[in-house]
Amino acid sequence: MDVVSDAVSAIRIGRPSSNRVRVGGNWCTRLTPYDGAGFHVVLEGSCWLLPDGGSPVSLGAGDVVLLPHGTGHVIANAPADAATVSQAVPFEQWLAGNGPHRPRAAARDVEMLCGKYRLDRSRIHPLMAELPKVVHLPNRVGAHVELRAAVDLLGHELGTQRPGACIAVPSLLDLLLVYMIRSWAAQGSGTWPTVLGDPVTAAALRALHSDLAAPWTNERLAAEAGVSRATLARRFTTLVGRPPMAYLTWWRLTFAATLLRDTPYPLATIARRVGYSTPYALSHAFSREFGTTPGQYRASTAERSTSV
Incomplete structure (x- = not known):
């Protein structure tokens, strides 16, 4: 992706x-x-x-x-x-x-x-x-x-x-x-057209989105973008508004929410797809980010979709 x-x-x-x-x-x-x-x-x-x-x-x-x-x-x-x-x-x-x-x-x-x-x-x-x-x-x-x-x-x-x-x-x-x-x-015109037009930030985002489950680190991501860790951190944070690993965590949880909404996958499968080692680790991070458990989130989105 x-x-x-x-x-x-x-x-x-x-x-x-x-x-x-x-x-x-x-x-x-x-x-x-x-x-x-x-x-x-x-x-x-x-x-x-x-x-x-x-x-x-x-x-x-x-x-x-x-x-x-x-x-x-x-x-x-x-x-x-x-x-x-x-x-x-x-x-x-x-x-x-x-x-x-x-x-x-x-x-x-x-x-x-x-x-x-x-x-x-x-x-x-x-x-x-x-x-x-x-x-x-x-x-x-x-x-x-x-x-x-x-x-x-x-x-x-x-x-x-x-x-x-x-x-x-x-x-x-x-x-x-x-x-x-x-x-x-x-x-x-705008922040995100600039982000997508910047070769370093665009390369980093492309790498993260194409393999969300990979064990990403700042060093590995910088190597994918072809720059030093400091250069990546500076350009990514300036353009995107958050550091690379913070963006990765946010997007992993956001994509997990999408899978909970759109698929019947069990939590263990979703955890593997978004880079979490166990369902418990994903559930803990998800609850901290969204203020609800994955199961409650899935039930509420299912209810919303049937009521529209």
Whole structure:
């Protein structure tokens, strides 16, 4: 695994959902705050996104926008004042009248992919926490090639009813999320894009995430990164915000929580996978970090997932 893959896997739960929508004329719809992440892809035409407490964002054909913290927002055919926004049609109601089989009304119609991901924010990686309220990825020639390809494939799958679509669409949505985060990181603004762009820190993180159970020490990790122990400690701590071994302990326990939530593995198996010698050692560290035992944590996450 790598940092981005692990950061997404740790918080993603359930299956993502999406809808292909075509709408024309004057329209305005509201999506309430959501305990997950939302996204919109404009396939044709243009529209506006008005996030709660944020500035309006103009979206054109090919633009992708991610709302990683589930911020409530309005999407509309034009900039809207407060009175218009307050009368926006709830999204589910609006969607019912603007599904994929709506006839083409005019050349100025807007066609979009609208979707959302369910996320567990109880143990979020700082990379995901750093994402801004709105990640706008404009359609620029030559930019975000993989993202463009994923959008094209997803739009095609949602526009047809081909065999295997029930597997293809969720997989493409997962791929879309990774590509949106990767495209944001490539823009280079923020702490974690800097972390992933630093060769020493990136090499250390790649080593830790690829073999979490290894008996890591500062010396061994420094050798993997090709620098001295002092250089690694200084650069890693400055960029990541905690020393390498402290990050390793935190991520081992966070990943253990993910395995408790998502798998039926016994505690002994999980302990081996995250680098603890015995279930007791993991349980002690887990309780100290999370304030609950692994068994209680597993039971509570199972209860939450069935109630959603």
